[in-house]
Amino acid sequence: MTAVKRDTYTPETLLTVAVRVFNERGYDGTSMEHLSKAAGISKSSIYHHVAGKEELLRRAVSRALDGLFGILDEPGAARGRAIERVEYVTRRTVEVLMAEVPYVTLLLRVRGNTKTERWALERRREFDQRVSDLLKAAAADGDLRADVDIRLATRLLFGMVNSLVEWYRPHPDDGADRDQVAETVVRLAFDGLRTSP
């Protein structure tokens, strides 16, 4: 179909193809043959660019994790009242997730069968813990409703946020689209979470 001449692959450009296939078929369900067909080069050519399948996974989940941990270093996540920091981190997580949806999708589906996968799971738990601590602080400030368990609420909140990967697909030139999603998530979450005025 698209007989467009492309440049030679780099690990980076190959990753784009690989992550798409990983998300379509699942990581374990994807063979090097599948990747080779999708990239339009032979299996052995792929090994010229990367050490193997697992390196592609490592690069992908690293990118997702960098995006997520980056949020915690932003001023909005470090300053101000805890409830405001929670809201900031929630909104930014939605935004990062949408910006990096193929990479975050892969991260969220990792099972723990290989060393790389276990490392990814560990780092993800670390992120969840940092967010959970923020929620606890907001609860201690009395800014979260007292009739729900904080641990449970945290899980449900981020369960809702993470579920975006199941259906969200980026459209070029549609920042308004993303803004609306982020706004709706925050609104749904916090109109239920925040202490009533």
Added chain:
Amino acid sequence: MTAVKRDTYTPETLLTVAVRVFNERGYDGTSMEHLSKAAGISKSSIYHHVAGKEELLRRAVSRALDGLFGILDEPGAARGRAIERVEYVTRRTVEVLMAEVPYVTLLLRVRGNTKTERWALERRREFDQRVSDLLKAAAADGDLRADVDIRLATRLLFGMVNSLVEWYRPHPDDGADRDQVAETVVRLAFDGLRTSP
């Protein structure tokens, strides 16, 4: 360790073991060898009970789908104002999910690589559509807040509900546990969704 004498396997008891392993390693990441080790019998013995790996998957996702579609046939899902039916279905979905968590987990992770998987995805979409229609009806009644997109809200609501499979593990003799989770989910969801008084 536990050298307890067990009865011969049936397809049903074998399924319990298989679904646990599928959820730990992922369906594609699980080999017949893995199942054989976990069940404590040889690979070929497994084939005496079931036709193969895919039959185990089919039995598992069928059980999950039966549970979910069963909800829609209950009186609470068919009678009354739409908003009340939505709330009923939401609560019951949480309950079924917790009661059948290993089976629903497997269903929610299906990718579509085989015929069985594509059939599961199709039936799941059917369920989502039925629920989505309920939400639309509630919106038409004016019982859902008008400032959020209904389609988006439906996805987020069931994204939150489905995220239970990521962490919920059943404890014997703890119905109170389940009641609290169901109550919290409904409260968080609907205090944000329902029109304010």
Added chain:
DNA sequence: GTCTATATTACGATAGAC
């Protein structure tokens, strides 16, 4: 950088004994 050819291992499934 990309290819064809191939080594080696793992997988799903079957044959046939007990």
Added chain:
DNA sequence: GTCTATCGTAATATAGAC
């Protein structure tokens, strides 16, 4: 009902030519 042994295929990865 369970086993050992094995078949045929598909997987990851490498060798070596161009």
